[in-house]
Amino acid sequence: xxxxxxxxxxxxxxxxxxxxxxxxxxxxxxxxxxxxxxxxxxxxxxxxxxxxxxxxxxxxxxxxxxxxxxxxxxxxxxxxxxxxxxxxxxxxxxxxxxxxxxxxxxxxxxxxxxxxxxxxxxxxxxxxxxxxxxxxxxxxxxxxxxxxxxxxxxxxxx
Amino acid sequence: xxxxxxxxxxxxxxxxxxxxxxxxxxxxxxxxxxxxxxxxxxxxxxxxxxxxxxxxxxxxxxxxxxxxxxxxxxxxxxxxxxxxxxxxxxxxxxxxxxxxxxxxxxxxxxxxxxxxxxxxxxxxxxxxxxxxxxxxxxxxxxxxxxxxxxxxxxxxxx
Numbered sequence: 001x002x003x004x005x006x007x008x009x010x011x012x013x014x015x016x017x018x019x020x021x022x023x024x025x026x027x028x029x030x031x032x033x034x035x036x037x038x039x040x041x042x043x044x045x046x047x048x049x050x051x052x053x054x055x056x057x058x059x060x061x062x063x064x065x066x067x068x069x070x071x072x073x074x075x076x077x078x079x080x081x082x083x084x085x086x087x088x089x090x091x092x093x094x095x096x097x098x099x100x101x102x103x104x105x106x107x108x109x110x111x112x113x114x115x116x117x118x119x120x121x122x123x124x125x126x127x128x129x130x131x132x133x134x135x136x137x138x139x140x141x142x143x144x145x146x147x148x149x150x151x152x153x154x155x156x157x158x
Numbered sequence: 159x160x161x162x163x164x165x166x167x168x169x170x171x172x173x174x175x176x177x178x179x180x181x182x183x184x185x186x187x188x189x190x191x192x193x194x195x196x197x198x199x200x201x202x203x204x205x206x207x208x209x210x211x212x213x214x215x216x217x218x219x220x221x222x223x224x225x226x227x228x229x230x231x232x233x234x235x236x237x238x239x240x241x242x243x244x245x246x247x248x249x250x251x252x253x254x255x256x257x258x259x260x261x262x263x264x265x266x267x268x269x270x271x272x273x274x275x276x277x278x279x280x281x282x283x284x285x286x287x288x289x290x291x292x293x294x295x296x297x298x299x300x301x302x303x304x305x306x307x308x309x310x311x312x313x314x315x316x
Binding site: 001005006009010013016017020023025026027046047050051052053055058061062065066068069070071072073081082083085086087088089090091092093094095096097098099100101102103104105108109111112113115118119120122123124127132133134135136137138139141142143145146147148149150152154155156157158 | 159163164167168171174175178181183184185204205208209210211213216219220223224226227228229230231239240241243244245246247248249250251252253254255256257258259260261262263266267269270271273276277278280281282285290291292293294295296297299300301303304305306307308310312313314315316
């Protein structure tokens with residue numbers, strides 16, 4: 001942790017506060033930094049945009065990727081006011097930044113009634129033990145498309 | 159599984175095929191159904207929109223929530239051509255549908271070089287054991303905002 005890290009993490013916390021006060025959503029903020037520059041900002045906007053995926057990190061990642069014209073956040077650091085929930089952590093893995101820095105923990109989020117910790121406990125469970133009823137079917141029909149992807153000569157990997 | 163379930167799951171697989179053939183992204187499709195009606199469709203658009211979060215399920219959830227003007231997919235079923243990755247499964251938990259049906263498995267996705275299975279193995283790890291370097295700091299400063307949320311009289315929970 002450098003003083004620059006602390007500066008950016010405080011900025012993520014400030015975004016959380018501002019978004020909450022503006023009634024845009026929950027008390028969460030995030031930003032994406034590359035070469036010492038903020039290239040994407042986000043705060044939770046779930047309730048104001050009716051988008052359950054509009055968490056701070058997802059909003060910041062989408063903004064940063066738009067700014068870079070890239071679906072990868074190579075060499076970037078993501079600062080978040082709270083430990084990312086599994087959805088956001090998954091988004092971070094797909095964006096492939098170099099590093100993640102956060103302030104509050106998932107337990108802090110659980111203490112103000114957010115489901116982060118609950119979802120962390122659900123994700124590793126076998127599908128049949130999760131709280132959302134889940135079924136698998138037509139696997140062979142689905143795999144036909146996967147094989148077509150594998151054999152596609154002009155596919156763009158990601 | 160009913161014949162209606164099979165119909166919608168085949169439609170999700172068809173969306174996967176169509177999106178892949180149009181070079182919009184990977185071979186994944188999803189849809190959201192309520193009362194026998196499709197209210198949101200999605201296919202992977204990561205590479206065509208430079209958005210690493212534009213997975214089929216996320217796109218379908220966002221579309222369905224926009225159609226319903228709600229951040230919750232109460233009483234809905236999500237059909238996906240593949241087992242959702244952790245990001246999408248997290249998004250599904252936040253959207254709170256009644257049920258999930260999918261075709262291919264995470265192992266099928268891994269077999270055509272997608273990171274789903276890798277990310278499933280990373281998510282449950284302690285932060286210090288994950289492949290993305292992660293640090294926590296300023297937790298107390300972050301918690302000040304969480305306490306303000308807890309005490310906020312006009313907050314909208316989600």
